[in-house]
Amino acid sequence: MTIAERPKGRANAFLNQAASVVAVWCGLVLVQLPFTSTTQAEDLFPNLNIVTEEWAPYQYTENGQLKGSTVDFLLAILKAAGSKQGREDVQVLPWARAYLRVQNEPNTVLFSTTRTPERENLFKWVGPILKNSTYFIGKKSRNYKIQTSKDLHKYQIGVIIDDASELFAKRHAVPQKHLTRNSRADINMKMLEAGRIDFVVTGWTAFELEARNIGADPSNYERVFLADSSHVSFAFNRNTADWIIDRFFVAYQTVRKTGKFDYLTGPIDSGTN
Secondary structure (H helix, E strand, O other), rough: OHHHHHOHHHHHHHHHHHHHHHHHHHHHHHHHHHHHHHHHHHHHHOOEEEEEEOOOOOOOEEEEEEHHHHHHHHHHHHHHOOOOOOOHHHHEEEHHHHHHHHHHOOOOEEEEOOOOOHHHEEEEEEEEEEEEEEEEEEEEEHHHOOOOOHHHHHEEEEEOOOOOOHHHHHHHOOHHHHHEEEEEEHHHHHHOOOOOOOOOOOOHHHHHHHHHHHOHHHHHEEEEEEEEEEEEEEEOOOOOOHHHHHHHHHHHHHHOOOOOOHHOOOOHHHHEE
């Protein structure tokens, strides 16, 4: 007997039961869909916009290839996070451009970024990568006698635009008219060697390499005054989803536990996000 041939009451009951089953099934699908979509999205670590600057020996280009210890550290973290991105996905820019980009574009990460109180709320952070002591560096032959920040105020100081070097010089209250702002460290280094400025603000290891790169002898220079001692970290655009930051941090901790990058990061218990 077909449904059409059944008594009317039995047919209605059958149809009502079938409709109820379909409604329940549809409801379950609707409830599960958002969860399934979110879960799948979070299983795949997204491609990041990765930007950096030339800062030898930590990150630098040589024969067209990006090298350096912080680059190797980043690539190990990306692999641990499940990312397929590699060295070729890192874009090297002048610092001011990279710094502006990370502030304006979600899913953008900038390394290595000095973490300071002034910058704390501008980004989401994962780190530290390393601790960097920054100095006012000048020629030994000038025999500088700098005891306090005020002693710096009569000298011309080379800094990089929007870089920590500029921030530190301002923190020491160096007058704006005594700041020479350039886009690259090598420009400041050439001006220092030529005697057009009195100091540059940078770490000593980076300074030695930069000096040699322009043909200058780093032994002719000295660390005259400590500007700051800070950690550098990975800085993410603030609109980057928290789960991405969390996944990156877990991968960061996983890599640190291998001990391979202890020479950069120090003990594992100093890591924060």
